[in-house]
Amino acid sequence: MAKIVVVFHSGYGHTQRLAQAVADGAGAQLVAIDADGNVPEGAWETLAGADAIILGSPTYMAGPSWQFKKFADASSKAWFTQAWKDKLFAGFTNSASTNGDKQVTLDYLFHLAMQHSGVWVGTGMMPANSKAAQRNDVNWIGSFSGAMAQSPSDASAAEMFAGDLETGRQFGQRVAAVAQRIAG
Numbered sequence: 001m002a003k004i005v006v007v008f009h010s011g012y013g014h015t016q017r018l019a020q021a022v023a024d025g026a027g028a029q030l031v032a033i034d035a036d037g038n039v040p041e042g043a044w045e046t047l048a049g050a051d052a053i054i055l056g057s058p059t060y061m062a063g064p065s066w067q068f069k070k071f072a073d074a075s076s077k078a079w080f081t082q083a084w085k086d087k088l089f090a091g092f093t094n095s096a097s098t099n100g101d102k103q104v105t106l107d108y109l110f111h112l113a114m115q116h117s118g119v120w121v122g123t124g125m126m127p128a129n130s131k132a133a134q135r136n137d138v139n140w141i142g143s144f145s146g147a148m149a150q151s152p153s154d155a156s157a158a159e160m161f162a163g164d165l166e167t168g169r170q171f172g173q174r175v176a177a178v179a180q181r182i183a184g
């Protein structure tokens with residue numbers, strides 16, 4: 001079975017819930033970036049051994065959180081030797097507004113993966129954008145490049161949209177299916 005790692009930061013628990021949903025779908029190990037932008041001991045070895053790395057960050061001020069960026073900068077050690085070359089990569093983000101410039105965060109995650117010479121996996125999900133669409137439909141936000149969730153600014157993590165979490169779970173399943181296909 002392919003080894004998949006979800007590495008994420010979450011300031012207030014919302015992105016953490018989404019990360020858990022993605023990991024549940026992918027059968028992945030979770031690595032949390034802490035409030036100081038550090039990962040636990042052994043995390044770099046875990047990432048080195050992964051077939052697929054799924055990157056997650058909340059969108060803060062039109063981009064990833066500084067803690068995620070600190071992790072990304074620290075990954076330059078792996079970059080120097082192209083140690084993550086040809087791994088699968090995918091990404092997700094969560095923010096308060098439906099748009100909120102989430103795409104900028106996903107674009108950053110994509111470019112980070114490209115610097116590591118990875119192979120990007122998108123959602124592969126059609127958007128729920130018809131007149132009949134409901135807020136809790138899968139991929140209601142309509143993202144192709146990575147999973148997006150919206151958590152209203154006054155909503156706790158427990159109040160996140162079930163459809164966004166299901167989107168994350170199915171997104172994780174897709175990454176696992178692609179990883180399996182490549183593993184043959």
Ligand SMILES: Cc1cc2nc3c(=O)[nH]c(=O)nc-3n(C[C@H](O)[C@H](O)[C@H](O)COP(=O)(O)O)c2cc1C
Nearest residue numbers: 010011012013014015058060061062095096097100
């Ligand atoms: C410093 C900061 C900047 C934010 N910037 C944005 C933003 O650019 N767009 C947006 O839609 N929401 C923005 N938000 C709202 C968060 O994305 C939202 O509260 C999200 O659920 C937080 O995720 P977390 O609980 O995983 O930290 C911002 C929140 C903070 C604290």
